[in-house]
Amino acid sequence: MLKSADLIAERAAHPRDDRLAAHYSVWEKYFASSYVSLPDKRIEANHWVSLYKIRAAARPGSVPIDLMGPWFRSTPWPRMWLNLNLQITYPFTWESNQLDVARTLFDYIDTHQQHFIDAVPEEHRADGASCGRTWAPFAGTEFKYEYGNFLWLMHNYSRFLEYFPDEERRKERYYPMLKRGVNFVLANLVEGEDGRLHFPPDISPEYQAGVSHSDKILDTNYNIALMKWALGEAIWHAERYEDTSGEVARYRDANRRLVGLLVDPETGLMVGQGYTMDWMHRHFSHLVAFYPLGLLSVDRPSDRALVEKSIERWLDRPQWGWGFKGYTYTAATKMYARLGDGDRGLAALQQYFNEFPQPNTFYRETGPVIETPLHAASAALELATVQSFHSPSEPNTVRVFTSVPTAWADVIFNGLRIAGGHEVSGIYRDERVESITLIAGTSGMLRVVYPGERLPSTSGVSSEIGRHQVLMLDVNAGETVRIGSREVRDASSVVEGANGLSHHFGLN
Numbered sequence: 001m002l003k004s005a006d007l008i009a010e011r012a013a014h015p016r017d018d019r020l021a022a023h024y025s026v027w028e029k030y031f032a033s034s035y036v037s038l039p040d041k042r043i044e045a046n047h048w049v050s051l052y053k054i055r056a057a058a059r060p061g062s063v064p065i066d067l068m069g070p071w072f073r074s075t076p077w078p079r080m081w082l083n084l085n086l087q088i089t090y091p092f093t094w095e096s097n098q099l100d101v102a103r104t105l106f107d108y109i110d111t112h113q114q115h116f117i118d119a120v121p122e123e124h125r126a127d128g129a130s131c132g133r134t135w136a137p138f139a140g141t142e143f144k145y146e147y148g149n150f151l152w153l154m155h156n157y158s159r160f161l162e163y164f165p166d167e168e169r170r171k172e173r174y175y176p177m178l179k180r181g182v183n184f185v186l187a188n189l190v191e192g193e194d195g196r197l198h199f200p201p202d203i204s205p206e207y208q209a210g211v212s213h214s215d216k217i218l219d220t221n222y223n224i225a226l227m228k229w230a231l232g233e234a235i236w237h238a239e240r241y242e243d244t245s246g247e248v249a250r251y252r253d254a255n256r257r258l259v260g261l262l263v264d265p266e267t268g269l270m271v272g273q274g275y276t277m278d279w280m281h282r283h284f285s286h287l288v289a290f291y292p293l294g295l296l297s298v299d300r301p302s303d304r305a306l307v308e309k310s311i312e313r314w315l316d317r318p319q320w321g322w323g324f325k326g327y328t329y330t331a332a333t334k335m336y337a338r339l340g341d342g343d344r345g346l347a348a349l350q351q352y353f354n355e356f357p358q359p360n361t362f363y364r365e366t367g368p369v370i371e372t373p374l375h376a377a378s379a380a381l382e383l384a385t386v387q388s389f390h391s392p393s394e395p396n397t398v399r400v401f402t403s404v405p406t407a408w409a410d411v412i413f414n415g416l417r418i419a420g421g422h423e424v425s426g427i428y429r430d431e432r433v434e435s436i437t438l439i440a441g442t443s444g445m446l447r448v449v450y451p452g453e454r455l456p457s458t459s460g461v462s463s464e465i466g467r468h469q470v471l472m473l474d475v476n477a478g479e480t481v482r483i484g485s486r487e488v489r490d491a492s493s494v495v496e497g498a499n500g501l502s503h504h505f506g507l508n
Helices: 004-012 016-032 041-057 085-089 091-095 099-111 113-117 148-163 167-188 221-240 246-257 301-314 326-338 342-355 371-384
Strands: 035-037 363-365 367-369 397-400 411-418 422-429 432-439 444-451 461-465 468-475 480-484
Touching: 016 041, 035 041, 035 371, 041 091, 041 342, 041 371, 085 091, 085 148, 085 326, 085 371, 091 099, 091 148, 091 371, 091 411, 099 113, 099 148, 099 167, 113 167, 148 167, 148 221, 167 221, 167 246, 221 246, 301 326, 326 342, 326 371, 342 371, 363 371, 371 411, 397 422, 397 432, 432 444, 468 480
Parallel strands: 397 444
Antiparallel strands: 035 411, 363 367, 411 422, 422 432, 432 480, 444 468, 461 468
């Protein structure tokens, strides 16, 4: 690796115009790989600025994006926070198809696994791992509470590997650390008189249960949901890799006996044992079973009713304490988008933009932080373009334009990424789907759902469910599938701004 002085001398040896041309070329190619055009130019501008910020904030071989990024000023957040912040920073990187940025977090996890092993008490280090609420990239982390935090970090890793498949990495790096995370939680579960496995008192981030956000609660839905996901994930990998170790038998037993999600008939998903959603809650920790984990299905009527009731209850609490924050509304946007409710999703996203971002697109809680504007960009992609998320009744499904708000007549996107490593592009014109193009990244079955009338396709078998078309595809890696009348991949048309909305956040 060149030292700084050598690097400066090497760059100075090249003519300035050549260096500028190379610089422009790199950025032009970078931005073109995640093209989005929306009628709300404020939301679109945040997409472009977010693309710039993630590339400026991270590079391969360096540390992950921390809570503020590289823009220096006095900050109370000089580390990575792991009970929400880091986990909502990174999804935009894989959804926007930016491997070099996305990998920074997981490369660092792989090369610093000892941080997570050393985070647990010494008696658990032989087979366990976890993290605290914060992670200092050069010093490590220490578990104190919030059992779900490390499992949520592993969920991010799982999503990264779905969008950028790497079987060797999945088997040799991710799966062993996932097992360590599960093992540590298992060692701390308590068998109740009902024969079920229960969590000890713990914090549900960051619920202020009438007194303090540090109140500890038995069986938080945050922990239950993340452990339920992690056990299912570990069992799936064990079957995939023919892992017959004694650990796997424990996982299957625990999966059967783990206490179920706590639900109140009147208020929906609870915070934990004895705690309904009674206080204003800026976090969505009690709702992670739906977003991001997808343990509750958008297409199962009972699940859908529970989720809708729970979201309404969550957002309807009277003002108290910290109040709602920007990520309250970006998370709500994601939830409404997954329910196919584009209008309420857009209303939540606009509330975020109306109340929270600074003129430079940053966001402030005591000091400047980076995660929420990036989460807003991710939320806009799920709202307007393409969704690829876990749902028990719909494996290997991509939804295209299924939650476009009624106020938006036109949307165009190119080159966004979904699980399976596929790239998707689409044109939505005059309130209807015009074309979708998919370039397969891997081989296998894929279910494509889109609204409106049936469009001609180069392959697949079509059916109809309600107002949605469903296309079943058996794709081969590298294959291009066109749905509709024209190729989309190279389209870069601009959607005009709607309703007099002006440009924001720079000259987009």
